[in-house]
Amino acid sequence: xxxxxxxxxxxxxxxxxxxxxxxxxxxxxxxxxxxxxxxxxxxxxxxxxxxxxxxxxxxxxxxxxxxxxxxxxxxxxxxxxxxxxxxxxxxxxxxxxxxxxxxxxxxxxxxxxxxxxxxxxxxxxxxxxxxxxxxxxxxxxxxxxxxxxxxxxxxxxxxxxxxxxxxxxxxxxxxxxxxxxxxxxxxxxxxxxxxxxxxxxxxxxxxxxxxxxxxxxxxxxxxxxxxxxxxxxxxxxxxxxxxxxxxxxxxxxxxxxxx
Amino acid sequence: xxxxxxxxxxxxxxxxxxxxxxxxxxxxxxxxxxxxxxxxxxxxxxxxxxxxxxxxxxxxxxxxxxxxxxxxxxxxxxxxxxxxxxxxxxxxxxxxxxxxxxxxxxxxxxxxxxxxxxxxxxxxxxxxxxxxxxxxxxxxxxxxxxxxxxxxxxxxxxxxxxxxxxxxxxxxxxxxxxxxxxxxxxxxxxxxxxxxxxxxxxxxxxxxxxxxxxxxxxxxxxxxxxxxxxxxxxxxx
Numbered sequence: 001x002x003x004x005x006x007x008x009x010x011x012x013x014x015x016x017x018x019x020x021x022x023x024x025x026x027x028x029x030x031x032x033x034x035x036x037x038x039x040x041x042x043x044x045x046x047x048x049x050x051x052x053x054x055x056x057x058x059x060x061x062x063x064x065x066x067x068x069x070x071x072x073x074x075x076x077x078x079x080x081x082x083x084x085x086x087x088x089x090x091x092x093x094x095x096x097x098x099x100x101x102x103x104x105x106x107x108x109x110x111x112x113x114x115x116x117x118x119x120x121x122x123x124x125x126x127x128x129x130x131x132x133x134x135x136x137x138x139x140x141x142x143x144x145x146x147x148x149x150x151x152x153x154x155x156x157x158x159x160x161x162x163x164x165x166x167x168x169x170x171x172x173x174x175x176x177x178x179x180x181x182x183x184x185x186x187x188x189x190x191x192x193x194x195x196x197x198x199x200x201x202x203x204x205x206x207x208x209x210x211x212x213x214x215x216x217x218x219x220x221x222x223x224x225x226x227x228x229x230x231x232x233x234x235x236x237x238x239x240x241x242x243x244x245x246x247x248x249x250x251x252x253x254x255x256x257x258x259x
Numbered sequence: 260x261x262x263x264x265x266x267x268x269x270x271x272x273x274x275x276x277x278x279x280x281x282x283x284x285x286x287x288x289x290x291x292x293x294x295x296x297x298x299x300x301x302x303x304x305x306x307x308x309x310x311x312x313x314x315x316x317x318x319x320x321x322x323x324x325x326x327x328x329x330x331x332x333x334x335x336x337x338x339x340x341x342x343x344x345x346x347x348x349x350x351x352x353x354x355x356x357x358x359x360x361x362x363x364x365x366x367x368x369x370x371x372x373x374x375x376x377x378x379x380x381x382x383x384x385x386x387x388x389x390x391x392x393x394x395x396x397x398x399x400x401x402x403x404x405x406x407x408x409x410x411x412x413x414x415x416x417x418x419x420x421x422x423x424x425x426x427x428x429x430x431x432x433x434x435x436x437x438x439x440x441x442x443x444x445x446x447x448x449x450x451x452x453x454x455x456x457x458x459x460x461x462x463x464x465x466x467x468x469x470x471x472x473x474x475x476x477x478x479x480x481x482x483x484x485x486x487x488x489x490x491x492x493x494x495x496x
Contacts, residue, residue, distance in 0.1 A: 012335060019342075026341050033346030040350035044357050051365025057373065066366045091363045095355045103347075121343035126351070186337070 138254030
C-alpha cells in the first residue's frame, strides 16, 4: 500500500507470520505460538526462582516481581470483586494475568515487537474458558434455575421492565460477554501494534529520505514512536489487568448474585 | 573531549540505538510483500528457466501474476487459527498447572512465612516492651521506696536529733540551774561564814577598840549584841 510515498504493508500482513516449524500440520508454530511459549517460560522462570528464594526477608528481583503480582491480583482483583472465598481462583487469575501480560509486552521488545494477543486465537480461547467457568460457578452456587433467574431477571427491576431487561441481560450475560472480553483485548493490541508500526515505518522512511527527513524523523515521528512505546507498555499491563478483573467480576457475580 | 561533547555524543548514540531498536517493527511487521513477490519471481525463474519464458507464455504469466497478487493477501487477524489456539492453549495450561503445583504455593508460602515472622517479631517486640515497662515500673517503685525510706530515715534522724537536743538542753539547763543553786548556796554559805567571821572579828576589834577608848571593860555580851546589830544593818544595807 503506497500512501503519501510511504510503503505501508496491508494491515492483514502486519499480523500474518510464516510458519517456522511443523508446517501444514495443526501444530504449525509461528511467531504467535512462540510468543505464548515465551510468556509461559518467563512466568514459570519468575515463579520458580521466586519460590527458590523464599527465605529472603526483603524480597528483591524476581521474587519482588512474583510477590507484587500475586499481591496485586489478590488485593486489587480478587478481594475487590469476589471476596475472601475467591482466593481459590488465585492460581487461575494469576496465571491469566501474567500470561496475558507477557504475551502483550512482546509488543515493545526490540526485534520481537509483536503482541500475540493481536491475533484472536488466545483472547477468544481465554474468553470462552472464562465463560464456561463463570457459568459453571453460577450453576454450582445458585442452581441452574436460580442462576438463570438471577441472571436474566435481575432483582430490584420493576416487573414491567423485565420485557426489555430480560432479553438484554440474557444476550449480555450469555452471548456478548465472552466476545466483548476477547475483542477488548484483541482490538487494543491490534491498535497498539498498528500505532507502533505506523510511527516506526514513518521514522524509518523519513530518516531514509535524507535532508529534511532527518529533522522530521527526529522531531516528529521518532518522539511519537518513543511516546507510543511507553504508552503501549501501559496498555499491555492495563489490558492484562482488565481481562483478569473482568473475569473475577463475572465469577464473583455468579457466586454472589446479591452483589 | 569536553563533557558537553561527550553528552552530545552519548545522546546521539542513545538516539541511534533507540531508532534501530524501536524501528524494528518496520522490519518485524510480518512477511514483506516485496519479499513475497521476489520469492514468487525467483521460483518461477527456477521452474521455467527464465522470467522471459514466463512472460511469453500467457498462462504461465497469469499464474505468476496470480501468485504475486496472493502476496497481497493474508489471513484475517480476527479469525482464530487452530495452530495458535493449540500452542497458546497448551502454554496456558502448562503454566496454570505449574502455578497450581509449584508457583503459587511457593510464592504465597514465602509471603505467609514472612507475614508470620513479622507478626512473631512484632509479638516478641510487644512482649519485650511490656517486660521492659514492667522492669521500669519495678525500678521506679523500688526507687520510690528507697526515696521514701531515705526520707523516713532523715525524718527519724531529725526527730532523734531534736529529741537529743531537747534532752541535752534540758539536762544542761538542769545542770546550770543546779550549779546556779549550788553556787548560790555556796555563796550564801560563804557569805554567812564571812559575815560570821566578820562579825566575830569586828566585834573583837570594836570591843578592843572601845575598851581602849573608854579604858574599861564593857559588858561583853551587850557589846557583842550591839556590834551584831550593827553588822546586820550593814549587811542589809
